[in-house]
Amino acid sequence: MSHHLFDNANIPWQTLGNIEHLHYSILDIDRQNKIVDVVFKFAANRQIVLHRHKVLNKTFVIQGEHRLYEADGRLKEIRPVGRYTSSLPSDEPHREGGGDEDAIVFFSIRGNDGVFYEILDDNLNVIATLGMQDFIDLYAAQTR
DSSP states (O other): OOOOOOOOTTSOOBOOTTOTTEEEEEEEEETTTTEEEEEEEEOBTOOOOOEEEOSEEEEEEEESOEEEEOTTSOEEEEEOTTOEEEEOOOSOOBEEEESSSOEEEEEEEEOOSSEEEEEEOTTSOEEEEEEHHHHHHHHHHHHO
């Protein structure tokens, strides 16, 4: 079987504030059903900020390994290319990152009127949140 590399050169990658090792591109927002479709790129062999998923997330790994880490940085799970996952909301904090190459992962975020993600410091204090309006604003800025 041939190995094919995903070409992401035409994706308009954005950064999210000062969150390191993470890029995103919002593909679509369904305001009525509160669904945000976005691709995230996690840097190779790096971990992003500690956070919690407060709504349903459906993911599909397009490139690389999508790695999930415990709050203390220990490797928790490796999701290879082609893995589809449906993750329920959780209060369990974690970090995410790429394997030996950047990971590109499609997320379909199934939200509500509240918080989608809580961003945490190393003491598990909430330092920021992201919700539907935040993604709407990010999408508007991305398409300008």
